[in-house]
Amino acid sequence: MGVILNQPSRQDDGPPASLGRISGAFSLMQSFHGDSKRPVPKLWNQRLGLLRAGNLWKRQGRSIWWQGWSEDGDAYLILPDQLLGTDTKNLRKHQVSGLTLLGSDELHRQQLIQRLERQSELPAQPKSLQKRCMQQLAQAPAVFWTSDALAAISGTTAPLLQQGSHGCLALRLHGNTLHWGGVVGDRSIALAATQPKQGWNFSVSDRQKPPDFDKASLLEVHGARVDLILGTLLSRQIIQEPLESQYGVNQAIRSRLALSPFSLRLQQQTKGAYRAGLQFQAPLPGGAAAWTTVFDRVSTRLEERGFQRSTPKPSPTPSQTPTSKQDKDKKTDAVIWKDQRGGQNKIVGGWRWLQKPGTLPLLSAGLASLPDTKPFYQTLPAASDSALKLHARPRNLVALGLMNGAWPALLKQADTLHLQIKPAIVSANLKTSGQQAWWEIRGQLVLSSAADPSEDSD
Known part of the structure; x- marks a missing residue:
């Protein structure tokens, strides 16, 4: 045999x-x-x-x-x-x-x-990522994957994960927390023949405490540029054509959007028609004036599909009463879209611009929820070289039916997930780092009492 x-x-x-x-x-x-x-x-x-x-x-x-x-x-x-x-x-x-x-x-x-x-x-070359990965697999708990595996596991979220479609991680279980560290990229690790000056970093820290994040959030992502998660979608012709023909989002606008830092979060909703609502905030270049044409086109398409537009009227306190037309415009720039067909009064989303003195105008948008009236956008510290941070509550996402795919049982049963990535080859300008192939990744998975780390085959 x-x-x-x-x-x-x-x-x-x-x-x-x-x-x-x-x-x-x-x-x-x-x-x-x-x-x-x-x-x-x-x-x-x-x-x-x-x-x-x-x-x-x-x-x-x-x-x-x-x-x-x-x-x-x-x-x-x-x-x-x-x-x-x-x-x-x-x-x-x-x-x-x-x-x-x-x-x-x-x-x-x-x-x-x-x-x-x-x-x-x-x-494999002596200093290649492939060589280092195989050394990790030979000596300690670790995992190596390709884009085929990620696509099979992640289901419909695969296009959002292309920056990590290939990778290799060292793993360490400490108490009820699984820690990891390694390298991910958008191509086979066998193609990474040269290494960063400091070498390929697979160090794992089991001393870092899980960070706190909004208790109402099922998912939070803070990134240095939008194309870290939407780059694959924005590059597809099937996405580009309707964006350009129906909404006026041409190549120049897509490039400005791709380079913008952002924050997004998915929050559970106990009331309303949707189990969760997605919120997005970004300091888009040019502010409201530069994006008026785009949002006007979006509004036209939504009206054609039967949605109703409403502009909420503010209820200012005496000290906040607008004293000029310009002030009034600032107070009434929110646009909310509702689905009132069939007797419904369902909020489907909207947008508004938030402005604080000395800061760039911040787009605040909501899908299946109102756009937040307060900034939750977080700037990633330049000193950390971080390009993206993610926090999630997998067990809650699964319970609400919001985490499809064939993810490992250990992940689906976890209370929280935290990860961050930074360029494996540090660039002086993080704007250019989005073009690179390889990223260092660190993270931890806080396991619930129901999870059993011995279920290796899952």
């Missing part, structure tokens, strides 16, 4: 090199510490049988083992040859350079062999 790939001996042979040779056959690989005090993982029982799995799990001790996934769906169990020894009867196995790869059945094994035969055999 087994096949061995005979390859010439190399000086760099060892687990990192072996993992590098098989990595092209998988869209996602993860490494785990063994722990004989915990139950035998479900995948071990499935691939090895109960008796053999139990014996080998005890023999494994704290050594590293791996799990791999590809487009065929079922997971592969990956173990060092010496663990199995000669006890391989009736196993659907394939051996590569000291590793035994175990599939679910003969077809599963043959599919693996075909992928291995198709992949490139070029060795």
